[in-house]
Amino acid sequence: MDLKNKTTVVTGSASGIGLALATRFVQEGATVIASDRNAEMGAQKAQEIGARFVTADVGQEKDIQALIDNVLAQEGQIDLFCSNAGIAVGEGPETPDKVWDLIHRVNVMSHVWAARHLLPHMLERGEGYLLNTASAAGILTELHSAPYAVTKHAALAFAEWLAITYGDRGIKVACLCPEGVWTPMIQNAPILQQTAVTTDVLVEETLKVLRADGFLITTHDTTLKGFQTKARDYGEWLSKMRHLRKKAMALLDGGAAREGEAPRTEGHP
């Protein structure tokens, strides 16, 4: 897909990856509708980059439906919908159900609700591109947050399912699976910071895949290398991940962990 004159929507646009994607899409000549639950920051950033802003909490189906209805009413169509907003919360099985429920709504159901309300229009036109942000944690794992690992696996599974089911009917699907990217999300994850890439790198990789109408977007060679290790020998992969978790814990012991902040690291062999 060439982004010039395309109507694109980006959720989670007030910060990090969403802001970087929205900024570049405007530069590429797209009409960009930026969306975030943070109305103040979202509107300010959208104005700075030349996008229109619509407030939406992607953890609420009615907000996603209203966002899509708004854009269809004003622009007539949506060519590319980036379901990008996500959160990293919780640790192990002791994490309260209400936290599991929240992250499931934001990291998984947001993609389901977007597809539910977009597909009728896209199928009628016979075209449309869905870009869902998952994570390398959906291919490998997340070393400290089970809810993050589980929901990102689910997000990837849903994107695969959409691509298989609708790929022959004009619907394109891409899934963004980065390892560490320099955004506020990794501020308490020193192990990710060691290899984090800039949002510029991520945006370049994303545009490369979108231009080729591709599916998988990664930012680090280690993601697919880890995937290969996992496929070849699960035991070996688990052992490498245990080793990496020890390293991540040691790094945390020297910093954020002492302040009691939620650790978050995605791992790879």
Ligand SMILES: NC(=O)c1ccc[n+]([C@@H]2O[C@H](COP(=O)([O-])OP(=O)(O)OC[C@H]3O[C@@H](n4cnc5c(N)ncnc54)[C@H](O)[C@@H]3O)[C@@H](O)[C@H]2O)c1
């Ligand atoms: N930064 C990384 O290293 C990394 C790696 C892999 C995947 N990701 C994924 O990339 C996406 C963006 O993360 P980021 O690093 O830019 O984080 P970020 O925290 O910088 O930005 C997230 C944005 O999403 C918004 N948001 C959060 N919950 C929302 C909700 N319910 N409704 C609407 N907006 C909401 C926030 O207000 C914020 O503006 C997330 O899905 C994240 O899981 C990030």
